[in-house]
Amino acid sequence: MPLFEVIVRMKTIQLVVPEVLLLDPTQSMAGLERRSQFLLALKYFELGELSSGQAAQMCGLSRPAFLLEAGRYGVAVAELDQDELDAEFAHA
DSSP, rough: OSOOOOOOOOOOOOOOOGGGGOSSTTHHHHHHHHHHHHHHHHHHHTTSSSSHHHHHHHHTHHHHHHHHHHTTTOOOOOOOHHHHHHHHHHHH
């Protein structure tokens, strides 16, 4: 657990989505809201507009959980240059 946590101020927006996203009988409105919020946070993180901590707070996850989910969606969670990659693999 970090020694301190920066709280990011949030604002609420309204999002219009196609009804087709609710055609799955196992998908609830609350589930769609959570998934949409995660995917939006993930995209902002991928674009470099939010840090992983900010994106995690935006979608209500811990930072480690957000990073794990980001990886599952194929989003790189670290950008290393060639020297950094070489150093990582040298210690592996």
